[in-house]
Amino acid sequence: MDLKRLTADELVTELEAQLNRYDKYMQMGLSLDMTRGKPCPEQLKLSEPMLCDEILGDHTSESGTDCRNYGVLAGLPEARRFMGELLGVPGDNIICGGNSSLNMMYDTMCSFMLFGVSDDEEDRPWSESKERKFICPVPGYDRHFAITQLLGFKLIPVDIIPDGLDMDEVERIVKDDPSVKGIWSVPKYSNPTGYVYSDECIRRLARMECAAKDFRIFWDDAYTVHFINGEPAKQLSLFDECAKAGNPDRVIVFGSTSKITFPGAGISALAADKKTVDFLLSRIAKQTIGPDKLNQLRHVKFLKNVEGVVEHMKKHAVIMKPKFDAVEEVFENEFGSPLEGQLEWTKPEGGYFICCRTGDGMATEVLSMCKQCGVAFTPAGSTHPYKIDPTDSYVRIAPSYPDVPKIKSAVEIFCICVKIVLIKKLLEAKKEANNN
Numbered sequence: 518m519d520l521k522r523l524t525a526d527e528l529v530t531e532l533e534a535q536l537n538r539y540d541k542y543m544q545m546g547l548s549l550d551m552t553r554g555k556p557c558p559e560q561l562k563l564s565e566p567m568l569c570d571e572i573l574g575d576h577t578s579e580s581g582t583d584c585r586n587y588g589v590l591a592g593l594p595e596a597r598r599f600m601g602e603l604l605g606v607p608g609d610n611i612i613c614g615g616n617s618s619l620n621m622m623y624d625t626m627c628s629f630m631l632f633g634v635s636d637d638e639e640d641r642p643w644s645e646s647k648e649r650k651f652i653c654p655v656p657g658y659d660r661h662f663a664i665t666q667l668l669g670f671k672l673i674p675v676d677i678i679p680d681g682l683d684m685d686e687v688e689r690i691v692k693d694d695p696s697v698k699g700i701w702s703v704p705k706y707s708n709p710t711g712y713v714y715s716d717e718c719i720r721r722l723a724r725m726e727c728a729a730k731d732f733r734i735f736w737d738d739a740y741t742v743h744f745i746n747g748e749p750a751k752q753l754s755l756f757d758e759c760a761k762a763g764n765p766d767r768v769i770v771f772g773s774t775s776k777i778t779f780p781g782a783g784i785s786a787l788a789a790d791k792k793t794v795d796f797l798l799s800r801i802a803k804q805t806i807g808p809d810k811l812n813q814l815r816h817v818k819f820l821k822n823v824e825g826v827v828e829h830m831k832k833h834a835v836i837m838k839p840k841f842d843a844v845e846e847v848f849e850n851e852f853g854s855p856l857e858g859q860l861e862w863t864k865p866e867g868g869y870f871i872c873c874r875t876g877d878g879m880a881t882e883v884l885s886m887c888k889q890c891g892v893a894f895t896p897a898g899s900t901h902p903y904k905i906d907p908t909d910s911y912v913r914i915a916p917s918y919p920d921v922p923k924i925k926s927a928v929e930i931f932c933i934c935v936k937i938v939l940i941k942k943l944l945e946a947k948k949e950a951n952n953n
């Protein structure tokens with residue numbers, strides 16, 4: 518229903534109806550959590566066979582390494598090959614790490630801060646750049662923004678659009694300012710919009726002219742195989758495009774099996790050109806004697822290769838799709854179709870999130886009403902640098918963990934709150950107009 522078309526009397530009637538619905542939910546004493554994108558127990562169960570004796574019991578890698586012992590800093594060869602297939606990069610360019618890609622991003626960022634992006638004399642530590650800046654696509658992933666904020670970067674927001682980034686703006690920002698050191702990106706089924714960067718956007722990122730010779734793209738391919746419909750979206754490899762454009766060291770790709778097997782107990786990887794891989798390994802060598810090779814071996818034995826992963830992810834999709842459909846169904850029931858200034862939402866083909874936009878200046882109040890009614894969403898502002906969304910309109914919906922009835926109740930309550938806040942604003946505006 519387009520609330521903006523209603524008369525004042527109709528709005529008053531509608532407000533009463535929505536307040537009644539809200540009160541009914543209030544009386545239920547609900548406690549629903551839609552905050553973080555975590556796989557649900559049924560999804561975790563899909564990977565339980567990985568813990569069976571047959572896989573756990575064999576601890577020798579294809580190279581003959583006893584995985585129970587120290588060593589093999591860059592990760593097992595089969596694990597590097599496996600993560601390379603997943604990220605579309607040769608195994609030689611992979612460092613296979615521990616249980617978290619976010620950890621690898623943080624460590625890489627810290628290395629660049631302390632030592633620069635290479636051992637070359639002209640690559641000064643990023644910390645020496647007092648005005649250092651980092652581009653943050655918005656709406657985006659709060660934990661990315663938090664890393665660069667902690668390390669003293671000025672965070673520069675750039676809009677993410679359905680086919681990638683506002684590239685005119687990115688190109689403008691990087692062209693003349695050597696203190697812009699890099700950009701975060703979640704290129705496929707982005708967090709939180711679910712958008713997939715187009716090939717054109719990827720080509721422009723690879724080729725663009727950067728004032729900072731040490732400009733780096735932190736390419737977080739966290740959702741590369743996390744489709745909910747059909748097959749994973751095809752996407753040009755930024756790694757290849759950077760090499761073709763003569764900028765082979767521009768990108769560092771990150772990924773993990775967190776939402777393929779077990780979050781916090783998966784394996785992670787980064788991919789970069791050989792020079793960067795060697796440079797980072799020389800730093801990692803001071804941090805650790807080697808990664809958890811048993812877990813790397815378990816993962817390769819269980820998932821085998823990219824085809825094995827896609828088959829496995831089809832089982833995830835069977836669980837995830839009805840959850841995304843449930844959100845869509847409630848939105849359609851309540852609003853028909855996305856309406857600018859009232860409620861808009863994305864319709865992702867994969868990933869873990871749906872991104873909504875209320876009218877400007879409404880998200881905080883809407884989410885606070887939801888909270889009072891027992892429904893927790895990721896706080897307003899989380900999708901933006903410094904946790905400040907200047908429009909106060911973006912809301913991230915994470916439907917993976919709760920079951921379908923809970924999702925429907927939570928999203929229905931959200932819609933009721935959107936309507937209540939919106940109607941109050943519309944009535945206020947009508948009152949003001951009458952007074953003038």
Ligand SMILES: Cc1ncc(COP(=O)(O)O)c(C=O)c1O
Pocket residue numbers: 554616617618619620658703708737739772773774775780781785
């Ligand atoms: C975009 C993105 N990157 C990274 C992560 C965390 O990855 P990992 O578990 O490998 O540290 C998440 C988790 O939600 C994410 O959404």
